[in-house]
Amino acid sequence: MRYEAPDTIDAAIAILAAEDGIARVLAGGTDLLVQIRSDMIEPDLVVDIKNINSMRSITPENGGYRIGGAVSCAEMGEHADLCAQWPGVVEAAELIGSTQVQGRATMTGNLCNCGPAADSVPAMVAAEAIATIVGPNGRRDIPVEDMPVAPGKSSLTKGEIVESVFLPARPERSGDAYLRFIPRTEMDIAVVGVGISLTLDGHGTCTHARVGLGAVAATVLLVDDAAKALIGTRVDDAALDKLAAATSAACKPINDKRGTIEFRTKVAGVLAQRVAKIALDRAGK
């Protein structure tokens, strides 16, 4: 294995593109190191992106925030303005692992690793986050929900790096939230994860909503029917019942030691209701 730590993204792309063997980007390494140590993958080259200064910051942009690909989840939690604008995204990123893992892990790594249960991804999907990708053929922006194509498989092509994730500006009276169900209180993989972002008008009617759903399908899902259950309502009990039904209906889970198909399907609906209530509360503040 070779290790490179270039200080520009162009250099990183060139090194990745020139590699004929297996190449991997190294951000926090909290997925990659475990995969390498367990012989799940044997890269010929790892390219560390943490020395690329332009990828290390959280920058305000058009009323939203651009989060560099090498920013750790702990740094996100320490950014007061980001926490105020996108509390749901930050709380999801801060659920990843322990304090030790938080200090290294990046939200971009969570996205690129394409685990179906990745915690920050449903929250990013709800937030309408955009991933900015740079590669040998230039730059492109994609909605985060287009990143995972299968468990562990992303839509990135050879030599491409996610430079940053953009969280857009949001209207007044907007709120977002993320909850996951795990058997413990910390350090476990989501059995179900739900992220919801919504916006209210001056009368308390929901005008815009997005629902992201994790751990119940091969990839994180954007659930339009669940959002439709909220839009046009005051997010009252009737709307929440429809939300739960639409969320459960979108589930295509597997049975495993952490949850059965029936359990995951039911819990997805229950969690969606709880998350919507938190998002509603935040939107009203």
Added chain:
Amino acid sequence: MSGTHVSTTINGDAVEYVCDVEETLLDVLRNRLGLTGAKEGCSTGDCGACSVTVDGRLTCSCLMLAVEAEGHEIGTIEGVANGSELHPIQQKILDHAALQCGVCTPGVVVAVKALLEKNPDPTETEVRYWLAGNLCRCTGYDKIIRAVMDAASEMRGS
């Protein structure tokens, strides 16, 4: 295999080593530098026995390549005591008998030190969440938490 040369700082001292790219920081600390305080409990980031700080931030040294330490400041358990004088966190762990086998203890001490530098007056809940990545199979955690609360209080001078 030809090694990679790394220049770093460990517990305030400039340190240079040559390592293989595959080696983790934990491997190098233990096997090349003789700093065996950090323990290998799992090597997958779950147990926290290998905890160190990197530029002041708590990190699992098993989840970091040794080459990634280039230019950074590493803090290990060996740098916590002042010569033979124990750090208050270490002393309180002894006073409260908050260890049995001791395998988790270096990681716990490094983690608690990082917590108290950031937050000198944590609640018990904050301590428990902060230490969620430090597994202990002996003590049942309660004594560790008591020791931490006591150490925090002493370090605040109250």
